[in-house]
Amino acid sequence: MLGGGSWATALTKILSENGARVDWWLRSKDDVQHLLRTRHNPRYLSAVQFDLHRVFPTTDLEDAVEEADWLVLAVPAAFVQPVLDKLDRDALKHKRVISAIKGMIPGKNQLVTDYVADRFKLGRHQLGVIAGPCHAEEVALEKQSYLTIGSPDSELALEFCGLLRNRYVRAHPAADLDGIEYCAVMKNIIALTGGVAHGVGYGDNFLAVLVSNAVQEIRRFLQAINPQPRDLSASAYLGDLLVTAYSQFSRNRTFGSMVGRGYSVKSAQLEMNMVAEGYYAVKSIFELNKKLKVHMPITTAAYRVLYEKVSPVVEMELLKDQLR
Amino acid sequence: MLGGGSWATALTKILSENGARVDWWLRSKDDVQHLLRTRHNPRYLSAVQFDLHRVFPTTDLEDAVEEADWLVLAVPAAFVQPVLDKLDRDALKHKRVISAIKGMIPGKNQLVTDYVADRFKLGRHQLGVIAGPCHAEEVALEKQSYLTIGSPDSELALEFCGLLRNRYVRAHPAADLDGIEYCAVMKNIIALTGGVAHGVGYGDNFLAVLVSNAVQEIRRFLQAINPQPRDLSASAYLGDLLVTAYSQFSRNRTFGSMVGRGYSVKSAQLEMNMVAEGYYAVKSIFELNKKLKVHMPITTAAYRVLYEKVSPVVEMELLKDQLR
Numbered sequence: 001m002l003g004g005g006s007w008a009t010a011l012t013k014i015l016s017e018n019g020a021r022v023d024w025w026l027r028s029k030d031d032v033q034h035l036l037r038t039r040h041n042p043r044y045l046s047a048v049q050f051d052l053h054r055v056f057p058t059t060d061l062e063d064a065v066e067e068a069d070w071l072v073l074a075v076p077a078a079f080v081q082p083v084l085d086k087l088d089r090d091a092l093k094h095k096r097v098i099s100a101i102k103g104m105i106p107g108k109n110q111l112v113t114d115y116v117a118d119r120f121k122l123g124r125h126q127l128g129v130i131a132g133p134c135h136a137e138e139v140a141l142e143k144q145s146y147l148t149i150g151s152p153d154s155e156l157a158l159e160f161c162g163l164l165r166n167r168y169v170r171a172h173p174a175a176d177l178d179g180i181e182y183c184a185v186m187k188n189i190i191a192l193t194g195g196v197a198h199g200v201g202y203g204d205n206f207l208a209v210l211v212s213n214a215v216q217e218i219r220r221f222l223q224a225i226n227p228q229p230r231d232l233s234a235s236a237y238l239g240d241l242l243v244t245a246y247s248q249f250s251r252n253r254t255f256g257s258m259v260g261r262g263y264s265v266k267s268a269q270l271e272m273n274m275v276a277e278g279y280y281a282v283k284s285i286f287e288l289n290k291k292l293k294v295h296m297p298i299t300t301a302a303y304r305v306l307y308e309k310v311s312p313v314v315e316m317e318l319l320k321d322q323l324r
Numbered sequence: 325m326l327g328g329g330s331w332a333t334a335l336t337k338i339l340s341e342n343g344a345r346v347d348w349w350l351r352s353k354d355d356v357q358h359l360l361r362t363r364h365n366p367r368y369l370s371a372v373q374f375d376l377h378r379v380f381p382t383t384d385l386e387d388a389v390e391e392a393d394w395l396v397l398a399v400p401a402a403f404v405q406p407v408l409d410k411l412d413r414d415a416l417k418h419k420r421v422i423s424a425i426k427g428m429i430p431g432k433n434q435l436v437t438d439y440v441a442d443r444f445k446l447g448r449h450q451l452g453v454i455a456g457p458c459h460a461e462e463v464a465l466e467k468q469s470y471l472t473i474g475s476p477d478s479e480l481a482l483e484f485c486g487l488l489r490n491r492y493v494r495a496h497p498a499a500d501l502d503g504i505e506y507c508a509v510m511k512n513i514i515a516l517t518g519g520v521a522h523g524v525g526y527g528d529n530f531l532a533v534l535v536s537n538a539v540q541e542i543r544r545f546l547q548a549i550n551p552q553p554r555d556l557s558a559s560a561y562l563g564d565l566l567v568t569a570y571s572q573f574s575r576n577r578t579f580g581s582m583v584g585r586g587y588s589v590k591s592a593q594l595e596m597n598m599v600a601e602g603y604y605a606v607k608s609i610f611e612l613n614k615k616l617k618v619h620m621p622i623t624t625a626a627y628r629v630l631y632e633k634v635s636p637v638v639e640m641e642l643l644k645d646q647l648r
Contacts, residue, residue: 133532143527144644172648203467208457208559208567215557232557233539235532235648243532246570320468324496324559 002064002083003074004031006044007100010136011072013045014164016054024057025064027075027083032057045140061086070096070160072130073112077103077277080112084119092120096156098149100130102184103277104284111181125153128160129181131236133243139169147171148236150180178226180236183218186285186299187241188252188278190214193302193319194245195253199260200316210298211245213323217296221285224292252278259305260312282306297322326388326407327398328355330368331424334460335396337369338488340378348381349388351399351407356381369464385410394420394484396454397436401427401601404436408443416444420480422473424454426508427601428608435505448501449477452484455504455560456495457567463493471495472560474504502550504560507542510609510623511565512576512602514538517626517643518569519577523584524640534622535569537647541620545609548616576602583629584636606630621646 001012004026016022026032034042035057039049058064061083065071071092075083080101097120099112108115113127128151139145147164149171151157157173164171174180194207218241219232232238244250255276258268269275286303289296301319304310325336328350340346350356358366359381363373382388385407389395395416399407404425421444423436432439437451452475463469471488473495475481481497488495498504518531542565543556556562568574579600582592593599610627613620625643628634 133529133536135527135529138527138529141527143525143529145529146533146648170644170648201467203459203462203465204567204571205457205459205462205467205469208563208570209470211566212457212557212559212561212563215562216555219557231540233536233543235536237536238539239532239536242535242566242570243528246532246566247528320494324470324494 001025001072001074002061004028004041004043005074005076006136008072008074009041009045009048010134010139011074011100011130012050012055013048014139014166014169015072016051018163018166020054020163022055023064023068024055025061026057026059029059032059045136048140062091065091065095068095070098070163072098072100073116074100077101077112077280078106078275080115081105084116087120089120092116092122096126096128096160097122098128098130098160099181102188103281104185106280106284109284109288111178111185113177113181124177125151125156127151127177128153128156129177129184131180131184131240133235133239135243135247135249137249142168144168145170146235146239148174148180148234150174150177150236152177174234174236176228176230179222179228179230182222182225183232183237184240185281186214186218186221187244188276188281189285189299189302190241191244191247191250191252192256192276192278192282193298195250195256195258196260196302196305196312197316198253199257199262200312202316206320207245209323211241214241214245214298217294217298220294221289221292221296224294225288252276255279260316262312265306278302279306325349325396325398326385327424328352328365328367329398329400330460332396332398333365333369333372334458334463335398335424335454336374336379337372338463338490338493339396340375342487342490344378344487346379347388347392348379349385350381350383353383356383369460372464386415389415389419392419394422394487396422396424397440398424401425401436401604402430402599404439405429408440411444413444416440416446420450420452420484421446422452422454422484423505426512427605428509430604430608433608433612435502437501437505449475449480451475451501452477452480453501453505453508455508455564457559457563459567459571459573461573466492468492469494470559470563472498472504472558474498474501474560476501498558498560500552500554503546503552503554506546506549507556507561508564509605510538510542510545511568512600512605513609513623513626514565515568515571515574515576516580516600516602516606517622519574519580519582520584520626520629520636521640522577523581523586524636526640530644531569533647535565538565538569538622541618541622544618545613545616545620548618549612576600579603584640586636589630602626603630
């Protein structure tokens with residue numbers, strides 16, 4: 001498990017409580033020491049107690065990776081490249097890699113699984129993605145949750161589902177790796193734009209229309225970049241979008257809402273002391289779409305607000321005429 | 325305009341502010357007198373002030389109907405029959421009827437527009453339905469909203485859209501009268517079941533999965549009862565479902581939540597001093613489905629909790645295994 005955030009913490013809980021050994025790489029020495037001393041992650045889901053006979057926190061990346069059959073990526077998208085580039089190019093040769101990341105490699109506009117495949121010369125049968133409507137906080141509370149493992153390799157997907165399933169987690173396999181991964185990225189754009197609209201003063205009626213139109217926008221984009229039949233009302237797509245767009249706690253929504261209320265992008269980021277993944281996702285998807293030329297009014301509006309400094313009020317006025 | 329509730333009040337505001345004359349039938353003499361005296365509906369959206377040169381509140385049904393070109397139905401579904409049966413069978417001969425009701429005729433399991441067509445011998449070109457994600461409260465606040473007029477007659481739909489459109493209301497026509505009307509009924513079942521799940525203790529992860537599965541359940545039902553190609557991600561379907569299922573103020577959700585927490589159906593109804601439309605919708609759709617035999621796990625679960633006194637905890641346990 002690579003990553004020390006809430007999602008990494010939740011997945012480590014699920015996997016280890018199912019009996020798996022988890023070598024857990026965290027960047028922060030302090031956090032690792034706290035985990036070893038107290039069995040709790042000091043910063044995320046701190047109520048969860050880990051069994052240190054199964055969970056082995058470490059800051060030594062090579063050590064964590066070396067013996068593992070599976071690599072689960074749960075660092076922020078912006079850190080994938082700096083972290084993984086420390087590993088030898090053949091370090092993942094016989095491993096299977098599951099991405100739990102909801103963002104793209106910045107600057108490259110590349111899916112995380114595509115980057116990993118390129119860098120480590122992995123076949124697509126070695127790759128998967130975890131998706132599903134899943135607040136990590138609710139996993140910590142052991143609330144019923146549903147995950148989807150997307151992989152072109154159905155055996156890989158089924159096997160990883162088996163590692164996740166427990167009393168409160170249902171998991172099922174799906175073949176559409178790329179579609180699920182793109183959708184997980186794009187839902188943050190929608191949550192962010194929903195936040196902008198909220199900040200400007202739009203209400204629940206508008207949000208419901210925005211999310212409905214978002215499903216259509218995501219479908220058009222996926223059909224252009226990776227055409228294949230897919231039902232976007234499956235919970236890996238629509239469910240994931242809903243849990244994010246309707247969450248009061250979503251960082252993307254909060255960030256968007258501050259921008260909508262008139263904060264500059266920079267001051268919203270400073271105020272939040274972090275960067276919302278959706279901020280980068282907007283740029284990646286917008287740039288990818290320059291070639292595809294899909295009609296994407298929501299992503300375009302978000303791009304213009306975040307990167308071209310168009311007034312959120314003006315841009316939402318323009319957007320509302322393109323929705324129905 | 326027939327009806328004195330919040331949706332009737334919001335629609336009367338929109339139509340009259342656009343210049344239409346609205347003869348407004350309300351059941352309560354007191355409310356009519358209050359309206360005539362103060363220009364405000366005492367019970368719903370009380371901040372809205374009406375122009376009594378355009379809006380004519382009355383308790384005289386025949387009088388309200390006689391001169392009207394359009395009849396807009398906005399009474400609770402349970403009152404459609406008792407109210408309309410007071411009118412002569414040819415009273416609506418040359419009129420066009422728009423239903424704004426989100427329920428079915430109790431005991432008959434019939435759509436409101438079907439009932440009106442039968443009773444008054446109207447053709448389908450005289451019928452339409454208003455749908456869309458639209459809290460009446462947000463209309464009162466003039467928040468941006470989107471409505472869909474569903475009618476097999478595109479001229480009727482377009483004309484009524486023209487009566488609605490203003491600075492904060494977008495309206496567009498759609499042909500799928502039946503599908504839109506059934507979906508407006510079924511969304512209340514989903515909101516109610518979401519409430520039951522919430523009352524039992526399920527969280528946002530589960531709700532997102534429930535709503536995703538609901539889209540598929542509604543699609544299967546519509547395909548069985550009225551097969552035709554339709555995109556359920558349009559805002560008249562998905563948007564309407566979202567604004568209801570994610571509303572903190574939904575009566576259906578509140579009612580379901582009380583049942584989930586252990587109130588009996590009767591005491592929840594007494595406590596709320598009203599009956600949620602979804603309560604009747606569950607029975608109508610469940611009974612209609614006895615012939616169709618569509619796989620409807622959510623509606624079935626709601627039926628068993630509300631009408632067969634199965635424990636909500638047990639039923640949600642069973643339901644969760646049928647979702648994915």
